[in-house]
Amino acid sequence: MKPQLNIITLGVTSLQRSLQFYSDGLGWRPSSASQGDIVFFKLGTVVLALYPREKLAEDARVSPFGQGFSGFTLAYNTTSKEEVDEILKLAESVGATIAKQAENVFWGGYSGYFTDPDGYLWEVAWNPFFELSEDGSLVLPSPESL
Amino acid sequence: MKPQLNIITLGVTSLQRSLQFYSDGLGWRPSSASQGDIVFFKLGTVVLALYPREKLAEDARVSPFGQGFSGFTLAYNTTSKEEVDEILKLAESVGATIAKQAENVFWGGYSGYFTDPDGYLWEVAWNPFFELSEDGSLVLPSPESL
Numbered sequence: 001m002k003p004q005l006n007i008i009t010l011g012v013t014s015l016q017r018s019l020q021f022y023s024d025g026l027g028w029r030p031s032s033a034s035q036g037d038i039v040f041f042k043l044g045t046v047v048l049a050l051y052p053r054e055k056l057a058e059d060a061r062v063s064p065f066g067q068g069f070s071g072f073t074l075a076y077n078t079t080s081k082e083e084v085d086e087i088l089k090l091a092e093s094v095g096a097t098i099a100k101q102a103e104n105v106f107w108g109g110y111s112g113y114f115t116d117p118d119g120y121l122w123e124v125a126w127n128p129f130f131e132l133s134e135d136g137s138l139v140l141p142s143p144e145s146l
Numbered sequence: 147m148k149p150q151l152n153i154i155t156l157g158v159t160s161l162q163r164s165l166q167f168y169s170d171g172l173g174w175r176p177s178s179a180s181q182g183d184i185v186f187f188k189l190g191t192v193v194l195a196l197y198p199r200e201k202l203a204e205d206a207r208v209s210p211f212g213q214g215f216s217g218f219t220l221a222y223n224t225t226s227k228e229e230v231d232e233i234l235k236l237a238e239s240v241g242a243t244i245a246k247q248a249e250n251v252f253w254g255g256y257s258g259y260f261t262d263p264d265g266y267l268w269e270v271a272w273n274p275f276f277e278l279s280e281d282g283s284l285v286l287p288s289p290e291s292l
Contacts (some may be wrong), residue, residue, distance in 0.1 A: 001172045001173055001174070001222075001233055001236055002282055003174045003175075003187060003188060003189045003190070004189055004190055004222055004223075004282040005189035005190065005192055005194060005220055005221075005222065006221050006278075006282075006283065006284050007219075007220070007223070007269075007284070008151070008154060008218060008219075008220055008221075009219045009220075009221065009269075010217065010218050011215070011217045011218060011219075027147055028147070028149045029149075031286040031287050031288070032287040032288065033275075033276070033286050033287050040286055041149060042149060042286050042288075043149045043150055043151040044149070044151065044191055044192070045190055045191045045192070045281070045283035045284075046151055046190070046191070046192040046283070047284055047286060048151060053215075053217060056217075056218075056219060057215050059219075059246075059251075059259075059269075060246055060259045060267050060269065061245055061246040061259070062215055062245055062267070063214065063215060064215055065214045065215060066214030066215035067212065067214060068209065068211040068212030068213060069157070069199075069203050069209060069210055069211060069212035070212060070216045070217045070218065071156065071157045071199060071202075071212055071266070072154060072155060072156050072157060072202075072216065072218060072266070073154075073155045073157075073202060073205075073206060074151055074153070074154055075151075075153035075154075075155065076147075076151065076152060077150075077152040077153070087147055091147075099206050099207055100206055100207040105205075113205075113206045113207070118217065120217070120218070121206050121208070123153075123155075123206065129179075130179070132152075135191070136152075137152065137191035137192070138152050138153070138191075138193055140177040140179050140186055140188050140193060141177050141178040141179050142177070142178065142188075
């Protein structure tokens with residue numbers, strides 16, 4: 001199985017509210033492949049999709065019931081500490097909740113978290129040990145045995 | 147805010163068990179940037195991280211409590227129906243649970259789902275309307291107004 005991940009789909013309570021947040025708020029423009037009740041955003045080479053939560057659960061044949069911590073986080077890496085503050089401020093200004101104000105963290109970086117309308121967590125992080133390439137993707141050392 | 151997503155971190159109950167599943171099982175090799183209790187996999191230009199669930203919640207300043215549907219899915223796109231079946235079979239052989247056997251789906255593709263050791267859902271999908279580029283990423287139409 002190739003090391004590959006194509007789409008992250010967030011199950012949302014209100015597609016309109018989420019679209020407003022990500023598109024009108026954060027400024028991400030939906031791909032024209034979006035149709036019906038699925039919205040796609042191209043984020044570099046990965047795709048973020050928004051789809052009604054009930055339908056997503058139904059598609060995967062699982063119960064839609066769920067509560068509390070969803071167990072995962074999404075991270076947006078920046079090239080400076082200042083950019084972390086700017087993005088958290090932007091997110092807050094368009095309705096995000098700040099779960100954690102940015103601070104210097106134990107691993108040597110600077111990061112904070114906001115949540116989207118469904119409570120999904122976005123970390124905004126400056127990591128001085130990770131290089132960001134021109135296209136905005138992280139440059140990580142090649143795989144090797146642990 | 148640029149259309150960018152760098153890392154998806156899964157909060158896992160047992161790092162060893164998840165590492166065994168993704169690395170020994172699916173064959174993905176951790177980046178040498180992995181250290182302590184965080185493991186990074188380069189999946190194209192996006193990074194999948196595994197980190198203990200309690201610590202992930204602590205890092206985001208949220209309660210670690212959560213149950214039921216985590217609300218999101220990850221998708222792996224293939225170039226054929228046969229590849230969907232092969233990957234589901236591989237995943238099952240290394241301990242995944244098949245949440246949904248592959249079938250023809252209403253949008254014209256063919257897909258199934260497996261869950262990882264923590265129950266996170268992976269869709270394996272063949273989508274005849276989406277082109278996969280050489281590097282394994284989806285080619286989506288450019289953004290335009292909805």
